Amino acid sequence: MRGLFPRTAAALLLLCQAQFVLGKRVVVDWNVGYVNVNRDNTKMRRAIGVNGALPILPVFATKGDTLILNVANSLDETTSVHAHGLFQNGTSYLDGPAMVNQCGIPPGESFSYEYMIDQPGTYWLHGHDHHQNSDGFRAPLVIYDNHNPFDYDEDILLSFEDWYKEEFAERAKITLDPAFAFPPPHGYGHALINGYNGNYTKPIYFHPGKTYRLRLINIGTLRWFQFTLPGHEMRVIEMDGIDIEPQVVEGLDIAPAQRYSILVTARNSVEFNYRYNATMYASFVPPSNGLEPRVYLGDIIYREGAPFKMPNSHSQTWFADDVDFHSFDGEPALPVDRSIRMTIGNNPYHTGQHLDHINNITYSPPKVPTLYTALTMGEVAMTPRVYGPQTGAVVLKHLEVVEVTIHNPNDMPHPLHLHGHAFQIIEYGLAESPFPTPDTFKNTPTRRYSGSPAKRDTMTIPMHQYIKLRFRADNPGVWFMHCHLDVHFIMGMAMVFVEAPDVLQRTMTVPPQMLDFCKRQGVHTWGNAAGNDGYNFGGLSDPPRIVARPPGTTGHT
Numbered sequence: 001m002r003g004l005f006p007r008t009a010a011a012l013l014l015l016c017q018a019q020f021v022l023g024k025r026v027v028v029d030w031n032v033g034y035v036n037v038n039r040d041n042t043k044m045r046r047a048i049g050v051n052g053a054l055p056i057l058p059v060f061a062t063k064g065d066t067l068i069l070n071v072a073n074s075l076d077e078t079t080s081v082h083a084h085g086l087f088q089n090g091t092s093y094l095d096g097p098a099m100v101n102q103c104g105i106p107p108g109e110s111f112s113y114e115y116m117i118d119q120p121g122t123y124w125l126h127g128h129d130h131h132q133n134s135d136g137f138r139a140p141l142v143i144y145d146n147h148n149p150f151d152y153d154e155d156i157l158l159s160f161e162d163w164y165k166e167e168f169a170e171r172a173k174i175t176l177d178p179a180f181a182f183p184p185p186h187g188y189g190h191a192l193i194n195g196y197n198g199n200y201t202k203p204i205y206f207h208p209g210k211t212y213r214l215r216l217i218n219i220g221t222l223r224w225f226q227f228t229l230p231g232h233e234m235r236v237i238e239m240d241g242i243d244i245e246p247q248v249v250e251g252l253d254i255a256p257a258q259r260y261s262i263l264v265t266a267r268n269s270v271e272f273n274y275r276y277n278a279t280m281y282a283s284f285v286p287p288s289n290g291l292e293p294r295v296y297l298g299d300i301i302y303r304e305g306a307p308f309k310m311p312n313s314h315s316q317t318w319f320a321d322d323v324d325f326h327s328f329d330g331e332p333a334l335p336v337d338r339s340i341r342m343t344i345g346n347n348p349y350h351t352g353q354h355l356d357h358i359n360n361i362t363y364s365p366p367k368v369p370t371l372y373t374a375l376t377m378g379e380v381a382m383t384p385r386v387y388g389p390q391t392g393a394v395v396l397k398h399l400e401v402v403e404v405t406i407h408n409p410n411d412m413p414h415p416l417h418l419h420g421h422a423f424q425i426i427e428y429g430l431a432e433s434p435f436p437t438p439d440t441f442k443n444t445p446t447r448r449y450s451g452s453p454a455k456r457d458t459m460t461i462p463m464h465q466y467i468k469l470r471f472r473a474d475n476p477g478v479w480f481m482h483c484h485l486d487v488h489f490i491m492g493m494a495m496v497f498v499e500a501p502d503v504l505q506r507t508m509t510v511p512p513q514m515l516d517f518c519k520r521q522g523v524h525t526w527g528n529a530a531g532n533d534g535y536n537f538g539g540l541s542d543p544p545r546i547v548a549r550p551p552g553t554t555g556h557t
């Protein structure tokens with residue numbers, strides 16, 4: 001025994017050093033297929049899981065590692081994986097979105113996503129083809145840092161998601177049905193916490209005096225979660241993978257796809273147990289007819305059998321806002337080279353449908369993945385037009401700083417996600433609108449960053465407001481930006497940034513296996529959005545045209 005300890009310690013030390021220098025290879029095998037589950041005590045339904053199970057286990061890695069995600073497709077349609085929040089610097093072809101960055105993996109085929117793990121923080125992995133994430137194909141991804149700037153004793157993960165008794169395809173059919181001017185409100189569904197029916201999820205355990213890092217992730221599709229921790233102080237230290245100056249908050253409002261880490265120091269006594277409160281809601285759903293916010297309470301156990309104490313929550317909890325936080329790295333607001341204005345919303349179209357748009361363009365996929373157009377069209381790749389009339393492509397110059405101002409005159413908030421970057425949150429204010437602004441919104445105050453602006457990859461654009469964001473185009477690639485509410489995504493609220501195609505053409509080689517996936521589906525791996533030369537878009541169907549809407553309507557969805 002006596003000799004053993006030092007040897008083990010030495011071996012451990014060696015292992016740690018090896019990890020520090022080389023990083024390790026973390027191999028995860030995912031066989032993606034259909035499963036039958038009853039996750040919310042309503043009924044069995046078909047869903048999409050991994051290795052025959054749902055929830056999909058979270059994936060853990062450490063900065064410096066290489067994560068090999070082996071994906072075998074056992075579905076009857078193509079699939080792909082997006083590592084939400086990873087910048088894929090130099091590897092835009094691994095970003096995932098089907099027909100943006102790759103052709104989906106055909107049924108019966110496999111592909112290995114090899115991710116360089118250089119961003120510590122809280123992320124998630126999800127399907128990015130056919131909205132498979134909405135049917136369960138999603139899991140947290142936690143990246144530890146051996147040199148993390150914050151002190152804590154233990155890491156605890158809490159994932160939140162909304163879950164419905166019908167498959168997403170059923171919902172999509174109703175959403176896109178011309179018979180519905182505005183689709184009927186989606187049933188509220190149930191919340192799952194760490195993959196299990198909300199109120200019945202496993203407790204978390206606190207020990208007096210210890211400090212915990214709670215990672216809060218909304219991997220859902222349609223609902224926000226308000227998180228409070230009565231009786232405890234919450235210090236926010238991370239937002240969407242980016243460290244922020246520790247900031248005490250009373251509550252956090254977590255939109256689909258957003259993440260936060262908070263530090264919580266346990267109380268000094270084991271006299272009482274406590275509960276956290278995760279309330280699922282959507283501000284745009286009128287709270288009636290069973291669509292009231294749903295409160296879920298999770299146990300925090302100090303001592304088994306101790307009575308629960310639920311301190312009075314404030315009548316007015318302060319839910320923190322993006323502009324209340326400051327980036328930990330102290331980076332000042334970037335000096336702007338170019339301003340881009342966008343309006344997002346919902347309109348009636350000549351097809352009889354109500355669809356969503358960004359700058360009047362309803363996104364629909366091109367016939368060639370946009371990245372492959374950028375790589376194969378030479379100088380023409382610098383013109384937005386080559387990416388087709390239905391992708392809303394904006395071409396960015398290498399290293400320019402863009403400020404994007406997005407107006408949302410709509411009656412609902414939209415959590416927009418930008419791939420490939422985190423952007424600085426500069427300002428919120430009252431949106432300009434072609435429609436009369438309801439009085440209740442007219443006094444919306446402007447909120448602006450102070451100090452070093454916070455950065456994140458998914459932000460809520462509140463209803464009737466605009467947001468200003470900045471980022472530097474320092475990541476050549478093709479990056480999707482879309483609403484992370486999948487019902488809006490499917491209605492076309494999406495566009496692509498094509499960043500530095502000239503640099504891409506000099507530096508990027510797409511793995512031949514990926515090109516092969518296209519060929520076997522009869523998809524070209526070169527050419528414009530229609531798979532032709534130059535600006536010949538023959539074969540590409542016309543995008544839907546906006547028709548007049550009745551005056552005064554802003555478009556509920």
Ligand SMILES: *[C@@H]1O[C@H](CO)[C@@H](O)[C@H](O)[C@H]1NC(C)=O
Pocket residue numbers: 226227228277278279295310313
């Ligand atoms: C939980 O939080 C919601 C709002 O975030 C609040 O309305 C509700 O009263 C809280 N419930 C409890 C039991 O604290």
Ligand SMILES: *[C@@H]1O[C@H](CO)[C@@H](O)[C@H](O)[C@H]1NC(C)=O
Pocket residue numbers: 199294295296297
């Ligand atoms: C969860 O449990 C709490 C406390 O018992 C209850 O107030 C709440 O309504 C439950 N939530 C749901 C959605 O059933």
Ligand SMILES: *[C@@H]1O[C@H](CO)[C@@H](O)[C@H](O)[C@H]1NC(C)=O
Pocket residue numbers: 359360434546
């Ligand atoms: C979008 O269409 C509306 C008319 O429906 C028009 O007033 C507006 O200028 C258009 N915006 C853009 C960016 O094309």
Ligand SMILES: *[C@@H]1O[C@H](CO)[C@@H](O)[C@H](O)[C@H]1NC(C)=O
Pocket residue numbers: 087089090420421474475
């Ligand atoms: C990508 O890598 C380049 C070169 O190392 C770096 O300058 C740039 O900041 C990186 N961009 C992002 C978004 O990580």
Ligand SMILES: [Cu+2]
Pocket residue numbers: 413414415483484485488489493
């Ligand atoms: Cu939306």
